[in-house]
Amino acid sequence: MRQLMIQVPSGRGNEAASAARRHGAPDAAVVAAEDNGEPLDLVVTHVPTRAVGELLDALHELPGAHAAFSPENTLALRPPFEDANRQAVEPGNRAPLEVLLDSLSSISSMRGFVGYTVLTAVLVWVSLITNTEYLLLAAMLIAPFAGPVVNAALGAAHGDVRLLAHGVGRFVAGLALLIGVAAVMSLTVGLQAATPLMADVARVPL
Structure with missing residues (x-):
């Protein structure tokens, strides 16, 4: 899983959260925030690694959307936490977008x-x-x-x-x-x- 922080214009947070859920996100929290006095919605979500690039492509439909993520694994757990070992296992390799960004950096x-x-x-x-x-x-x-x-x-x-x-x-x-x-x-x-x-x-x- 990768944690993404998505910044969209105020009132468009639910759209970004819905896009994240369509791409396999188990959670998506919408928080009202400000940037230089301008109201905006901040969406914090966790997306399967393989779906990061697809979600970012989908966010192109939202004007003024910005996203940031760290290419490190994040554990998104749900009760019962005794099943953490099963929930933490995510098959698959790194997202192609991460490989490309690493190459550029x-x-x-x-x-x-x-x-x-x-x-x-x-x-x-x-x-x-x-x-x-x-x-x-x-x-x-x-x-x-x-x-x-x-x-x-x-x-x-x-x-x-x-x-x-x-x-x-x-x-x-x-x-x-x-x-x-x-x-x-x-x-x-x-x-x-x-x-x-x-x-x-x-x-x-x-």
């Missing part, structure tokens, strides 16, 4: 992305030059390319062209920067021949 700043990409390039280059495999593993661990790949995949699955383009663009830009940094370092030291580790990494098993 995990997007780092461009400065951090560039910094980690440059550091990755340096570690990869040093690893290949010195035949030090553990540095290559360290570079894999800090490489910031997993985020853009996941964002691109989620954008494609969700139909979000902007998120897809953002993920692909960051991945391509990061890869180009990594190659560029490694090339500059190789030209600086005048590298002429491949090292044994370079040959091992470049070998494609048939």
Whole structure:
């Protein structure tokens, strides 16, 4: 279950509560409140995780509706409380909306992305030059390319062209920067021949 707090114009709270119940909410409390002196209705409800996105879509029909929720499990219990273990079990995974929002919130700043990409390039280059495999593993661990790949995949699955383009663009830009940094370092030291580790990494098993 996820706890949602829905803010709607005064007099529309019962509509929001009804929408929550239609999506499996066991409870929905409507409270009169104010925001900057403007009267409004505040609806506090608990909705099954799988229905969070559907409820938010339904709230689009209510003008001026705002919703907030924390992506953490909430236990909505009813008497007898001896059955709490049964009531607390909710089958299913996280809501697709939560996965998408987590992906969006995990997007780092461009400065951090560039910094980690440059550091990755340096570690990869040093690893290949010195035949030090553990540095290559360290570079894999800090490489910031997993985020853009996941964002691109989620954008494609969700139909979000902007998120897809953002993920692909960051991945391509990061890869180009990594190659560029490694090339500059190789030209600086005048590298002429491949090292044994370079040959091992470049070998494609048939």
